[in-house]
Amino acid sequence: MSTGRLFRTTAFRLAAVYGALFALAVVALFAFLYWRTLTLIDAETDAAIASEISGLAEQYRQRGLVGLMRIVTERSAAQPEASLGGANIYLLTRPDGAVLAGNLKRWPAAAQPTPAGFVFNLAAAEEGAQGNARARAFALEGGFRLLVGRDLRQREKLRAVVAESLALGLAATVALGLLAAMLVGRKLLQRVEAINAIGQRIVRGELKQRVALGGAGDEFDRLAENLNAMLDQIERLMTGMREVTDNIAHDLRGPLTRMKARLELALLPNSDPAQHRAAMESAIAETDRLLATFNALLSIAEAESGALHQSMRPVELGPLAADVAELYAPALEEKGLTLATEIAGCPPVLGSRQLLFQAVANLLENAMKYTPKSGRVTIATRSAENGSGPRGAALSVTDTGPGIPAELRGRVLERYVRLDQARSTPGSGLGLSLVAAVAKLHGARLELSDNNPGLAVTLTFPPRVEAPPQPQAAAS
Numbered sequence: 168m169s170t171g172r173l174f175r176t177t178a179f180r181l182a183a184v185y186g187a188l189f190a191l192a193v194v195a196l197f198a199f200l201y202w203r204t205l206t207l208i209d210a211e212t213d214a215a216i217a218s219e220i221s222g223l224a225e226q227y228r229q230r231g232l233v234g235l236m237r238i239v240t241e242r243s244a245a246q247p248e249a250s251l252g253g254a255n256i257y258l259l260t261r262p263d264g265a266v267l268a269g270n271l272k273r274w275p276a277a278a279q280p281t282p283a284g285f286v287f288n289l290a291a292a293e294e295g296a297q298g299n300a301r302a303r304a305f306a307l308e309g310g311f312r313l314l315v316g317r318d319l320r321q322r323e324k325l326r327a328v329v330a331e332s333l334a335l336g337l338a339a340t341v342a343l344g345l346l347a348a349m350l351v352g353r354k355l356l357q358r359v360e361a362i363n364a365i366g367q368r369i370v371r372g373e374l375k376q377r378v379a380l381g382g383a384g385d386e387f388d389r390l391a392e393n394l395n396a397m398l399d400q401i402e403r404l405m406t407g408m409r410e411v412t413d414n415i416a417h418d419l420r421g422p423l424t425r426m427k428a429r430l431e432l433a434l435l436p437n438s439d440p441a442q443h444r445a446a447m448e449s450a451i452a453e454t455d456r457l458l459a460t461f462n463a464l465l466s467i468a469e470a471e472s473g474a475l476h477q478s479m480r481p482v483e484l485g486p487l488a489a490d491v492a493e494l495y496a497p498a499l500e501e502k503g504l505t506l507a508t509e510i511a512g513c514p515p516v517l518g519s520r521q522l523l524f525q526a527v528a529n530l531l532e533n534a535m536k537y538t539p540k541s542g543r544v545t546i547a548t549r550s551a552e553n554g555s556g557p558r559g560a561a562l563s564v565t566d567t568g569p570g571i572p573a574e575l576r577g578r579v580l581e582r583y584v585r586l587d588q589a590r591s592t593p594g595s596g597l598g599l600s601l602v603a604a605v606a607k608l609h610g611a612r613l614e615l616s617d618n619n620p621g622l623a624v625t626l627t628f629p630p631r632v633e634a635p636p637q638p639q640a641a642a643s
């Protein structure tokens with residue numbers, strides 16, 4: 168993973184911003200500590216000087232200048248020369264500036280005032296001396312002057328140590344922050360990279376690949392779950408497509424081969440016009456069957472893909488059942504069957520009218536096909552009771568034919584399954600598969616039961632949850 172990419176990640180940038188904010192806070196805190204330490208030292212120095220001065224003033228009051236001179240001499244004798252590191256500084260001068268007592272060579276020439284006194288450079292009082300001192304001065308009677316001070320070299324050293332520790336602390340904070348930003352950025356980048364890698368493998372054709380979950384249940388896991396669900400759905404659709412193409416290829420080969428054989432036979436030199444006609448008619452019948460199979464397979468694929476959910480509209484089952492009945496009434500009558508329609512009002516269902524129509528047509532066609540002469544076929548709609556809750560809708564097609572044995576009612580819903588009794592009638596075994604697929608698409612329950620005698624097929628639709636109103640295009 169290149170460092171350039173790492174620096175461009177959102178995670179790294181975020182962590183870097185937080186790191187910078189944290190470093191700023193640290194700087195502010197350190198500056199405050201630094202300032203507090205120095206003011207505390209200064210205040211203590213001033214207090215020490217003040218107490219020393221009050222002691223000296225006492226001496227001066229009791230014993231006068233001579234007493235003061237003696238005590239200053241005593242005290243500075245206990246101290247090295249100020250220039251050699253004496254921490255306590257004393258100086259008593261005559262009006263002409265000559266030194267009477269003390270450990271300072273002469274009165275400092277230049278000084279910076281402070282609230283309690285002043286700060287001067289030792290070099291201003293003694294050539295070659297280094298460092299600063301903090302002091303207070305007093306004018307005594309007759310032009311004599313007294314200076315009491317403290318060497319600031321210790322303070323300077325402490326200041327340097329504090330400043331150094333603060334700088335080190337700050338550097339460590341920034342370094343740690345940067346390191347944390349890089350680690351976090353890298354961790355996140357690794358997970359995104361893992362997803363990208365899977366994406367690339369899928370693009371290269373490894374369609375079974377799925378994104379591994381971290382197991383933490385975090386946003387990356389949710390992303391991975393969604394991606395995997397999406398890939399599963401795509402795979403389902405692709406498998407569905409492949410099955411449809413396989414089925415179509417399989418279903419077309421037989422009829423096309425038969426058709427070709429018959430047409431070739433008709434073209435033989437000694438065939439007559441009647442034979443031509445018969446061949447053509449059988450070819451047309453074969454084509455019709457092909458088209459029916461084709462349409463059934465396409466409709467099943469359409470219903471199973473679930474892609475129609477987008478275009479579902481409220482459908483009234485009553486009028487739909489009446490339309491199907493009207494379409495099949497002549498054929499039923501021709502076969503000597505009675506058709507009854509029992510349409511009771513029921514709430515509309517959300518669905519695809521075209522697919523629902525085809526499903527009901529398949530049921531009616533089955534009833535017609537498998538019910539012997541003088542039987543009775545009924546198509547009915549009613550609202551489905553659901554306790555005190557909203558009511559769904561139910562549609563049923565019943566006949567008085569042979570029915571389907573209970574143990575085979577599940578099997579006949581599979582594709583290409585036809586029972587032995589149906590061998591004499593044309594069909595491909597796809598009709599009920601489409602009904603099942605359409606029921607599933609609409610969330611409806613498909614039930615095959617005994618009509619004593621005959622078969623009863625019932626579709627029960629769930630109550631429709633009121634959909635939010637569709638945005639209407641502005642009327643022009």
Ligand SMILES: Nc1ncnc2c1ncn2[C@@H]1O[C@H](COP(=O)(O)OP(=O)(O)OP(=O)(O)O)[C@@H](O)[C@H]1O
Pocket residue numbers: 463529533534537538566568569570571579584585586587588589593594595596597598599600622
């Ligand atoms: N009303 C019915 N009465 C008795 N048997 C039935 C009835 N409906 C379906 N079946 C049995 O279930 C089988 C499957 O029905 P399905 O509608 O799926 O296929 P098909 O009618 O044979 O062919 P297709 O509908 O594709 O033309 C039928 O072959 C038949 O054996």
Ligand SMILES: [Mg+2]
Pocket residue numbers: 529532533594597598599
């Ligand atoms: Mg059928």
